[in-house]
Amino acid sequence: MKNACEIWxxxxxxxxxxxxxxxxxxxxxxxCTICSEELGNIRARKAxxxxxxxxxxxxxxxxxxxxxxxxxxxxxxxxxxxxxxxRVWRLAGATAVVVVVLMMGLTLQRRTARMIPENELAAxxxxxxxxxxxxxxxxxxxxxxLRTMPRLGESYLDVPVKTDEEE
Amino acid sequence: MIGxxxxxxxxxxxxxNPEAGLGERIAENQRRVFQIAYSVLGxxxxxxxxxxxxxxxxxxxxxxxxEAEKFRPWVNRIVFRLALNRQRDYRxxxxxxxxxxxxxxxxxxxxAKDAEQLVMLDRLxxxxxxxxxxxxxxxxxxLVEEMDASDVGAVLGIPAGTVRSxxxxxxxxxxxxxK
Ligand SMILES: [Zn+2]
Numbered sequence: 209m210k211n212a213c214e215i216w217x218x219x220x221x222x223x224x225x226x227x228x229x230x231x232x233x234x235x236x237x238x239x240c241t242i243c244s245e246e247l248g249n250i251r252a253r254k255a256x257x258x259x260x261x262x263x264x265x266x267x268x269x270x271x272x273x274x275x276x277x278x279x280x281x282x283x284x285x286x287x288x289x290x291x292x293x294x295r296v297w298r299l300a301g302a303t304a305v306v307v308v309v310l311m312m313g314l315t316l317q318r319r320t321a322r323m324i325p326e327n328e329l330a331a332x333x334x335x336x337x338x339x340x341x342x343x344x345x346x347x348x349x350x351x352x353x354l355r356t357m358p359r360l361g362e363s364y365l366d367v368p369v370k371t372d373e374e375e
Numbered sequence: 376m377i378g379x380x381x382x383x384x385x386x387x388x389x390x391x392n393p394e395a396g397l398g399e400r401i402a403e404n405q406r407r408v409f410q411i412a413y414s415v416l417g418x419x420x421x422x423x424x425x426x427x428x429x430x431x432x433x434x435x436x437x438x439x440x441x442e443a444e445k446f447r448p449w450v451n452r453i454v455f456r457l458a459l460n461r462q463r464d465y466r467x468x469x470x471x472x473x474x475x476x477x478x479x480x481x482x483x484x485x486x487a488k489d490a491e492q493l494v495m496l497d498r499l500x501x502x503x504x505x506x507x508x509x510x511x512x513x514x515x516x517x518l519v520e521e522m523d524a525s526d527v528g529a530v531l532g533i534p535a536g537t538v539r540s541x542x543x544x545x546x547x548x549x550x551x552x553x554k
Pocket of ligand 1 (some may be wrong): 244
């Protein structure tokens with residue numbers, strides 16, 4: 209194409225695409241063999257393009273078992289989803305255990321870290337003196353009270369009272 | 376005990392089949408959905424993967440997509456997006472890998488007649504890849520069967536008139552370069 213004919217380039221493409229010529233181009237083609245030839249080339253290219261373009265997407269289709277495959281995958285996904293809740297609970301349980309263990313660990317650490325108060329020391333002392341449960345049955349914390357309990361025939365009301373006589 | 380087994384069997388096989396509705400939707404849409412993916416990805420294996428993913432996503436929200444009129448535009452849009460994502464990942468991998476020439480062999484194109492046509496088709500695909508994205512999307516979607524300008528516009532969120540003018544521009548650019 210000559211440089212002077214560059215201005216017709218777009219109109220030539222349009223002519224090939226739409227199949228109709230503008231009045232100006234028609235006029236030019238009557239006198240310009242180069243552009244006439246070019247229009248022929250573009251039209252041939254357009255025909256080739258039209259045969260090729262359908263292959264970009266059309267003329268292609270999924271395999272015969274595509275639908276069955278998708279349905280199987282959907283079923284698998286649904287069954288996997290149904291199984292998920294108990295997996296979630298298991299995870300939640302494991303998390304709870306971890307949290308409890310961590311909290312216990314923290315509490316213990318804090319306890320040993322601070323100064324041990326006297327009453328706790330005493331309690332610890334008692335722990336070291338712990339005896340078998342059978343001993344515990346014999347020695348009860350209520351022993352003191354039992355000793356002061358009224359015996360048969362006595363009364364709580366029988367409290368020693370200071371009397372004038374005694375004085 | 377037997378009664379329990381029988382009723383369980385019935386529940387599994389008989390009237391309540393959750394995938395039944397999906398099967399229908401796949402039958403109605405699979406060809407178009409596959410072609411949308413194919414137009415972007417250019418090979419059957421990847422296109423099937425993308426199409427399957429689209430249907431599975433549709434299945435997840437099937438409650439709202441039960442009606443065919445809602446299903447169709449939804450699945451068109453989702454498969455196009457999935458295919459674009461795949462293509463992007465693919466290009467990234469391609470840029471990373473050294474042996475990139477091996478991949479785009481257009482051998483599995485159905486119906487293409489001869490070697491020359493395959494070569495031309497390969498060239499055409501590359502030229503489409505080079506188009507500005509707005510034009511490329513319109514062209515790829517318009518090349519799918521049963522996709523008119525308003526279907527394409529629904530996928531891309533643009534008016535049908537815009538689809539038509541972009542399609543025209545895309546074809547003009549291809550006509551110019553496909554010498
Ligand atoms: Zn001229």
